[in-house]
Amino acid sequence: MVMNPLTRDIFGEIGATGLDEALALWLGAFGALRTGEETTPVAHSLGRVTAEAVIARASSPSFHSSAMDGYAVRFADTFGASETSPKRLRLKDEAVYVNTGEPLPDGMNAVVMVEDANVSGEFIEIIGPLTPWQNVRPVGEDIVETELIIPENSRIRPVDMAAMLAAGHTEIKVRKRPKVALIPTGSEMVEPGTPPKKGNIIESNSRMLAGLVTEWGGEPIREATVPDDIEGLKQATSDALKGADIVVVLSGASAGTKDFTRKVVLELGEVLVHGLNIKPGKPLLLGSIKAGGGHGPHRPVMGIPGYPVSAYLTFTLFARPLILGMQGLCPEEPEVLKARLSRQAASPMGQEEFLRVKVGNVGGNLIATPLGRGAGLLMSLVRADGLLKIPAMSEGRASGAEVEVMLLRSRHEIENTIVSIGSHDNTLDLLGNVLKKRHPDFSLSSAHVGSMGGLVALSRGEAHIAPTHLLDEETGTYNVPFIKKLMPGKKVALINLVYRVQGLMVRKGNPKAVRGFEDLLREDVTFINRQKGAGTRLLLDKRLRESGIDPEKIKGYGREEYTHMAVASAVLTGMADTGLGILAAANALGLDFIPVTEERYDLAVPAEFIETRMLRALLDVVRGDGEFRESVIGMGGYDIRDMGRVMYEGGSATSHFGGSAAS
């Protein structure tokens, strides 16, 4: 049953209209809108959309021209020519030299190829008759006057431009670009580049939406930010409506900005949808307001949620079909790719969810791995390769399930991405960057799930490489025992990346005077931990056991972060007083550091991948003597004595791996 969302509004609640219902309401109201037409020079029409059929005004070629280099003749003059009785034709009168493409002189109607004509003095001799119009490109061979070049609603490509020009057009009618007014709101919003104050947020959503509008062929109009002031917003909305086909209000974070849009739309028109039953993106508002101070036609208005992922998703779902439709274009379905889910993706029943996922081709299997879900995690969208839709009536997808991913990157990029799952280290960012710089065709995608998680992913065929730094307590060796246990019989190499220093990070000057693990028991010291399965967590637990410290007594032991940088940031900002992590992370944020140990950080690489073009490129970067090494040293806290060296080759008697084996 379709409920009128306005009914729900009476109860003062944000409804939760289903996506399909909301799209039907929205496109029902505005899907048939078209922008007007304007005249544009053909030479500047690339990417525009025709507002009328383009019909040839002239034929092309516009004259009978020679299709060969040769002599234009009258075919009747060649009757009876043969090898035994050649025909002689007088130059200038009866035979005229023409290059390919040149017009036939009046009266001439065939061309003898230059190699078939014997020139002797003022004559040519030919030894065979010609047929009428032989070797002639006739008028209209390509385009006949009145022929359809491209229909209305065609997006103009370079070849279309050439064909329109050749057919005699210099200007054509195209649809105006849909104008989309973007109104940021919120007193807390500041322009990029403003010196930051606590509580201020850099207004970046409008730039993202402006970019999307441009990509869809529209013209973004970024209005000034409106502070939390209902009258101001009403005025800004009315003003924007004068010059725009669609008005978009971007919600700020504060309560005022959340409610004002609804009130303004209700005053200027009507709310079609408020509250969408998707995650993220629930606070979307869709409305209809009248232009011309209430006397003009209805115009679409959108209230976009403030979290960037919600903003991106709802704007794509609802603004894209309108902006394309206004130009007479049909939104194409996103490219979909079938992939296997590397871990379970639970999802609440009753709400449609869009998960961001990374996708990689690991040994021919396409593997999708869910990224962070928070609506505020813009970087999860930057990193995502695609979106996975989980229907409202589902509790999610099981690990190993085949899922359909809507691609945000090209299939080509995905196929050329090295999937790294495992431990986090700052050198991985650097490695990915130098790889992309030296080999623009390859990318490195790093998921940080800890060393153990990475080796498990490798054993399940979900990653090409797994960075790992696992110390075996019994043998005192790194990584090898874990590979033997987790992947018996599988040929896996360990290639050293760096040795790195782990230690306790503390704020500059060490205000809490932390000296070692014993201090974690102090009442005035709050710790920040890494997740279970992280090599750093295993190191911590080992050291605590050795020192006889009960983890339960450490304040903050239960709070987990997934990267060294997140731990460093927590220390820097006072959420915690100390955490275990690498020196490079402490250096990056200017923290002080109490060293604990040096550890070996290797890349585990299955033999089946090591000779692929991607991995060879990666190892080239690691083993090269230039940029990557120097940048690693520049970060501090690393020793590169074994960088690129094969530390172990598992399950194999003879070496299949490049690099020098450790003795």
Added chain:
Amino acid sequence: MVMNPLTRDIFGEIGATGLDEALALWLGAFGALRTGEETTPVAHSLGRVTAEAVIARASSPSFHSSAMDGYAVRFADTFGASETSPKRLRLKDEAVYVNTGEPLPDGMNAVVMVEDANVSGEFIEIIGPLTPWQNVRPVGEDIVETELIIPENSRIRPVDMAAMLAAGHTEIKVRKRPKVALIPTGSEMVEPGTPPKKGNIIESNSRMLAGLVTEWGGEPIREATVPDDIEGLKQATSDALKGADIVVVLSGASAGTKDFTRKVVLELGEVLVHGLNIKPGKPLLLGSIKAGGGHGPHRPVMGIPGYPVSAYLTFTLFARPLILGMQGLCPEEPEVLKARLSRQAASPMGQEEFLRVKVGNVGGNLIATPLGRGAGLLMSLVRADGLLKIPAMSEGRASGAEVEVMLLRSRHEIENTIVSIGSHDNTLDLLGNVLKKRHPDFSLSSAHVGSMGGLVALSRGEAHIAPTHLLDEETGTYNVPFIKKLMPGKKVALINLVYRVQGLMVRKGNPKAVRGFEDLLREDVTFINRQKGAGTRLLLDKRLRESGIDPEKIKGYGREEYTHMAVASAVLTGMADTGLGILAAANALGLDFIPVTEERYDLAVPAEFIETRMLRALLDVVRGDGEFRESVIGMGGYDIRDMGRVMYEGGSATSHFGGSAAS
């Protein structure tokens, strides 16, 4: 063995370097070139390519903020709260209201959700303890200072812009757009809009290449056209080199322009390749010239063939990887689609050929049909859905072969295209245009192979519809007997489009005084014919038989065209004096007309397609009472009394078709 093409040059011959070899030479010389970097505002960086890794300057969020609407508190104050002994916290001092996204007041480190706090007077009451930083979005939750946002060589998307702004960047370093100088040559070339003179050619290739440069992220610089003058071209090339990364000389049609490029390149530098062993595109020249009057670095120079299809193909093959590579991007492979070839495609041994093809999805089978091959047929490129590469060491592909097609249009467009194969009529252009106007998601693709060819294609599952006007001499009925014979047992409907008048087209004023078929025997009358299998050809042959006229005695009987418009054009331009065709074609080009007969022009549609969304949309247009009907009437020569009516339903006892059946 790789021969040095310069060796071949000594013999004064155009070589024929293989495509792979030529690409290897070209990319070997220039593949590593990169443009310099420039600074651009992030807000204007859409589509640009990063010239350095973008590293977060600031964390986002930049302050600890509330993740909920609620009360910021000190978590220590909530110890011991329970339902039986709630804790009371004084507003302002111990509990401060915060909206989602607002900063936590100094000293506060947790948030009670608004629905979990009972407000009573100056206090809130809570009934459970909080953990540290509960319901708080910590600093850096999204982006941690020093984190990699995007690596070098990334093409910037809207989400990347937002992330860079949020991470504190206002300007970034991007690669300069590669500048590509385009120099048209040829004294015969005129600018679009110039009143045409015989022998003039509208210069449109440079606009097409400029569009391609723009699409690939480069900046086209269109230079003035250089007439046939070697010194002028040398000067123009040297001048262009000062401001461009690549210089492209566009060949005109005349002999001078063909040779000058080679001479100029040899004077300014060296020729790497002259003559490419592909079809079309053979006359390509690739060279290397020194900038700075011979003292600067080597720069790539191209001499592009004059025929538009050759120009498009060679420019795409050789300029695209350079223009993308200079930005640090990797050219992606074109999307490839497997399709079945509807007819044989013969190809000369020893030369790699690129065929333009139409592709359609007919009942789940992807069918590729080759289009015209001439290098001068720009419209074949406008109409093409893809390119089919036939290797040098192949004589072609057999009908029915599975082939790989490199797509020029999206898969979505191809899936939503109605494939029409059969007779040509001017109303089909109109039908395609109104379809696209009313239903932007659908297109009509028409191949003109004649009525018989269309029915054969239909019987082989290669088309959705076949326009046909075949008169059965025995029964005097149209189309039905042919369908019964060619597709026994198959359910096919005939839906009338128009009745149309066929007749003899003659130039305005009928200068040869043609009255009827008898005049075709006159010595001073040249005829132009249609191809075998065309309904119009069958009509002609029938009338000639009835009149006892021997076709062999008709001058021009052997010269065949594929469309009514081509016949009309031949008459208009004096290649022929008369031809048989439809009144609408005569009207379009202002010809006089001697009517011969009215005939029925139907669309044959198999039952399996008639209820598809595409066909329903098409029949909506045919049966609608508006635009299409009026435009058909406006062309003249048509009767629409049965337009859209089902004239026949073959092989079926009950009606499966819409529309009213003819009585």
